[in-house]
Amino acid sequence: MPVFSRFRTGDVNPESGLFLCTGCGEIIPLSKGERFPPCADCGSTTWMMVALAGEAGRKYQTGTRSPVSGLFICTNCWGQIIPIARDEVFPPCASCKEGTDWQLIVSA
Ligand SMILES: [Zn+2]
Numbered sequence: 001m002p003v004f005s006r007f008r009t010g011d012v013n014p015e016s017g018l019f020l021c022t023g024c025g026e027i028i029p030l031s032k033g034e035r036f037p038p039c040a041d042c043g044s045t046t047w048m049m050v051a052l053a054g055e056a057g058r059k060y061q062t063g064t065r066s067p068v069s070g071l072f073i074c075t076n077c078w079g080q081i082i083p084i085a086r087d088e089v090f091p092p093c094a095s096c097k098e099g100t101d102w103q104l105i106v107s108a
């Protein structure tokens with residue numbers, strides 16, 4: 001099951017993982033076999049898989065060095081996804097122009 005697959009409310013989840021509401025950025029864990037709910041925050045019915053179960057949603061601040069390579073999403077605007085190599089320093093977000101927490105969505 002590729003990361004970034006999209007699902008709709010009512011679909012049966014084929015793979016345990018973390019899912020991002022494409023409406024507001026809320027992230028929920030959902031187990032295999034469960035049905036996708038509507039978003040409790042904004043009512044959106046579209047979810048995007050952002051991590052498989054077991055991969056942490058660890059957060060790292062702008063200015064700190066990354067201990068892992070991977071793709072990270074800005075937790076401020078939820079609109080910016082950047083690749084970071086191990087030992088690279090997390091930049092400010094190019095979208096919201098601020099220091100932010102970058103959340104690991106998939107390690108490389
Ligand atoms: Zn939402």
Ligand SMILES: [Zn+2]
Nearest residue numbers: 074077093096
């Ligand atoms: Zn941002």
